[in-house]
Amino acid sequence: MNVLKKLVSVLDEVRKPSRYIGNEYNSIHKKNSDVNLCLVFPDLYDIGMSHFGMAILYDVVNSSNFASCERSYLPWVDMQGAMLKNDIPLYSLESYKPLNEFDVVGFTLQYEMSYPNVLRALRLSNIPLHNSDRSESDPIVIAGGPCTVNFSPMEKFIDAFLIGDGEEAVLEMLETMRNGKREEKLKNLSKIEGVYVPKHSKRVSKRVVKEMPSAPRAQIVPYTNIIHDRGIVEILRGCTHGCRFCQAGMIYRPVRERSANEVYEISRDVARLTGHEEISLLSLSSADHTQIGDMTSQLKSLKEVSISIPSTRVDALSVEVANAVSGVRKSGITLAPEAGSQRLRDVINKGISENQIYEALEHAKNSGWSRVKLYFMLGLPTETDEDVMAIGEMLQKAKHMGFKNVSATLGIFIPKPHTPFQFAPQIGIEEAYRRYKLIGWAHKYAKINFTDPQKSVIEGVLSRGGNEVSQVIEMAEKRDLIFADWNEMFNPQEWFKIFDECEIKLKDVISEKDGNYEFPWEHVDVGISKGYFWMEYQRALKGILTPDCREKCTGCGVCPNFKVKNVLKGKRAPEIIPAGGEMI
Amino acid sequence: MKQAGKYLFRYKKYGLLRHLSHLETMKMIERLLRRTGLKFEQTQGFHQRMKLSFAQALPTGIIDLAGLFIASTFEVIDDPFVIKANSLSPNGLEIVRAEKVESSFKLSKALEGYEFKIVFLETPPLDLDGEVEEVNDIWVVRTFRPFNSSVPKNGEFGQFLTVRSKAILSEVQVD
Numbered sequence: 133m134n135v136l137k138k139l140v141s142v143l144d145e146v147r148k149p150s151r152y153i154g155n156e157y158n159s160i161h162k163k164n165s166d167v168n169l170c171l172v173f174p175d176l177y178d179i180g181m182s183h184f185g186m187a188i189l190y191d192v193v194n195s196s197n198f199a200s201c202e203r204s205y206l207p208w209v210d211m212q213g214a215m216l217k218n219d220i221p222l223y224s225l226e227s228y229k230p231l232n233e234f235d236v237v238g239f240t241l242q243y244e245m246s247y248p249n250v251l252r253a254l255r256l257s258n259i260p261l262h263n264s265d266r267s268e269s270d271p272i273v274i275a276g277g278p279c280t281v282n283f284s285p286m287e288k289f290i291d292a293f294l295i296g297d298g299e300e301a302v303l304e305m306l307e308t309m310r311n312g313k314r315e316e317k318l319k320n321l322s323k324i325e326g327v328y329v330p331k332h333s334k335r336v337s338k339r340v341v342k343e344m345p346s347a348p349r350a351q352i353v354p355y356t357n358i359i360h361d362r363g364i365v366e367i368l369r370g371c372t373h374g375c376r377f378c379q380a381g382m383i384y385r386p387v388r389e390r391s392a393n394e395v396y397e398i399s400r401d402v403a404r405l406t407g408h409e410e411i412s413l414l415s416l417s418s419a420d421h422t423q424i425g426d427m428t429s430q431l432k433s434l435k436e437v438s439i440s441i442p443s444t445r446v447d448a449l450s451v452e453v454a455n456a457v458s459g460v461r462k463s464g465i466t467l468a469p470e471a472g473s474q475r476l477r478d479v480i481n482k483g484i485s486e487n488q489i490y491e492a493l494e495h496a497k498n499s500g501w502s503r504v505k506l507y508f509m510l511g512l513p514t515e516t517d518e519d520v521m522a523i524g525e526m527l528q529k530a531k532h533m534g535f536k537n538v539s540a541t542l543g544i545f546i547p548k549p550h551t552p553f554q555f556a557p558q559i560g561i562e563e564a565y566r567r568y569k570l571i572g573w574a575h576k577y578a579k580i581n582f583t584d585p586q587k588s589v590i591e592g593v594l595s596r597g598g599n600e601v602s603q604v605i606e607m608a609e610k611r612d613l614i615f616a617d618w619n620e621m622f623n624p625q626e627w628f629k630i631f632d633e634c635e636i637k638l639k640d641v642i643s644e645k646d647g648n649y650e651f652p653w654e655h656v657d658v659g660i661s662k663g664y665f666w667m668e669y670q671r672a673l674k675g676i677l678t679p680d681c682r683e684k685c686t687g688c689g690v691c692p693n694f695k696v697k698n699v700l701k702g703k704r705a706p707e708i709i710p711a712g713g714e715m716i
Numbered sequence: 717m718k719q720a721g722k723y724l725f726r727y728k729k730y731g732l733l734r735h736l737s738h739l740e741t742m743k744m745i746e747r748l749l750r751r752t753g754l755k756f757e758q759t760q761g762f763h764q765r766m767k768l769s770f771a772q773a774l775p776t777g778i779i780d781l782a783g784l785f786i787a788s789t790f791e792v793i794d795d796p797f798v799i800k801a802n803s804l805s806p807n808g809l810e811i812v813r814a815e816k817v818e819s820s821f822k823l824s825k826a827l828e829g830y831e832f833k834i835v836f837l838e839t840p841p842l843d844l845d846g847e848v849e850e851v852n853d854i855w856v857v858r859t860f861r862p863f864n865s866s867v868p869k870n871g872e873f874g875q876f877l878t879v880r881s882k883a884i885l886s887e888v889q890v891d
Contacts (some may be wrong), residue, residue: 144735149777150736150740155807157747253879355733355740355744356740403750407746407750407751435752462886
């Protein structure tokens with residue numbers, strides 16, 4: 133079946149129809165494959181097309197000689213209504229084929245608030261929501277992405293989870309699904325490293341690729357103005373600073389760098405093959421790349437594109453890197469001190485001193501940046517009112533340094549699975565507002581954006597919950613609590629009503645846990661033991677810093693457990709402490 | 717200083733690409749030209765972009781067989797370039813031809829207006845001006861709209877399809 137004919141009459145009635153037309157330049161229309169996969173980003177096209185993970189897997193699968201890959205995104209509510217009215221199921225943007233006609237449907241779980249969107253996508257595709265209700269004629273529904281490190285809340289809905297890097301595993305998974313009955317396929321899937329099949333698996337260890345894999349160059353060029361409308365080159369994966377709140381820093385270990393030469397070649401090709409005006413260098417912390425100086429100077433010779441780097445750390449080197457790629461147009465620089473006081477920055481292991489922050493700001497100011505945006509978190513473990521006040525003081529100082537515009541984003545800290553802070557409590561809604569009000573006086577120095585603490589509590593439950601949360605997700609989808617990250621669609625009261633009805637005790641979920649507490653994610657092994665996380669949590673409470681493992685191995689266990697090591701292009705990685713060896 | 721050659725491009729946009737907005741169309745064309753690797757004149761200022769000037773914007777949903785824009789370059793634009801551009805273009809966008817025009821050429825002066833074809837599956841409303849043609853129960857109303865006047869919107873008259881079929885230019889001064 134092909135929904136194109138029906139689609140034509142519908143597209144005139146919806147907002148931004150270019151999201152739904154597919155057939156973008158560089159999209160691949162592969163016919164006659166043994167097994168076909170439709171990757172679904174469970175959010176609007178504008179967001180999903182900005183996500184690079186899906187672009188990588190699209191390229192990997194379509195480059196294989198046996199499998200094909202297409203894409204789909206969750207349509208906005210007006211389009212969903214029009215599709216239901218005209219009996220159009222959710223379809224792929226390549227062949228306009230309904231999702232339930234694919235062999236495999238794969239979701240990427242990037243953020244917890246998108247869970248109800250996954251169910252809505254299944255519903256629009258006429259695929260049974262529960263894995264137990266699926267039959268031979270239904271696709272196998274798989275999921276990957278960072279949220280799978282605690283897949284329990286989604287276990288009821290997904291047939292197989294892939295934890296960790298997908299480049300190699302996705303082909304192995306598709307290979308097992310070329311032939312055979314559903315049950316046989318699921319059994320075989322459960323034998324693949326990194327894959328968890330709820331029906332057959334007991335434990336799972338994440339999948340790791342040893343080196344940076346090949347990168348997509350002929351990237352799809354969207355028609356719609358998407359969130360990040362530019363070419364992307366991943367320059368390094370993983371981060372070893374060891375910030376204790378950061379899930380990405382823990383679950384994507386070890387660091388794997390791409391050489392400066394390769395980054396140059398890929399950037400050149402991406403520019404030529406897409407026509408993009410801008411290329412963004414993607415990583416968790418670009419200034420850490422051991423060849424970053426070489427890289428930025430090589431990239432300067434690409435005259436036809438501008439290069440951008442999402443800055444995250446706040447040190448002079450990051451500012452230097454931002455300077456190197458920005459050219460003459462220096463509008464805004466984004467830096468992330470995360471906490472206002474030095475005491476609290478030591479608790480979170482940020483590894484940056486007060487002096488370094490002001491040096492970085494001074495350097496940014498002198499280099500011509502007129503606007504600065506600072507990221508902080510509220511409610512970090514051990515945070516006191518003085519720590520909160522220190523955020524205001526930093527904003528005041530930044531303004532007095534002469535920046536034309538200072539803005540700050542205050543997120544609420546959510547203790548994430550597989551981090552040293554998984555044991556820590558999350559502050560409640562009222563407490564979050566109380567602390568926010570403490571720096572009310574700083575509004576005259578900076579524009580302060582405050583994340584809705586209600587959303588943070590919901591996100592906290594979805595990210596830390598177990599199987600019991602699946603009922604909440606199911607009810608949320610039924611009550612139209614989809615696109616929860618979009619302010620106009622967010623309805624916290626309804627969410628809290630559902631938590632009540634499902635007897636989820638919010639206070640219990642977000643309370644502090646001790647070292648013996650059994651988390652729902654214990655059967656997922658990301659390479660770092662619970663003991664290491666507990667030790668790191670204890671060091672945090674004492675304000676003891678742990679070094680970056682590019683300087684000295686801290687014994688987290690990832691490298692010996694997965695027989696990998698940090699791949700640094702510009703220097704030698706330090707000796708690894710063997711498994712079971714003494715941690716730092 | 718030598719002045720770059722000015723070219724008038726004619727393009728068609730059809731199929732699903734009729735759903736692109738004017739801004740999306742402009743961006744799509746700029747990226748297509750960038751993929752050809754030919755150096756076009758850029759705008760001045762901090763945020764440099766390709767200097768393209770498009771004729772009248774078209775509402776979303778209309779098939780465009782009469783798209784026009786102007787770009788300048790020091791290089792020669794010939795038929796092989798047009799063939800190359802079309803090989804790098806998404807389905808539904810086609811560069812028809814490019815012709816060199818005098819440096820004083822301005823679309824706003826040369827463009828008199830557009831002919832639209834409004835297609836109906838039933839008898840068209842009487843208040844719609846234009847020549848009516850009927851073949852096999854399909855009615856096509858041909859109507860002229862002067863440059864920068866309002867254009868027929870999709871569905872405005874209960875029509876099935878709207879096509880911008882022809883650009884009426886005063887004689888193009890080919891350089």
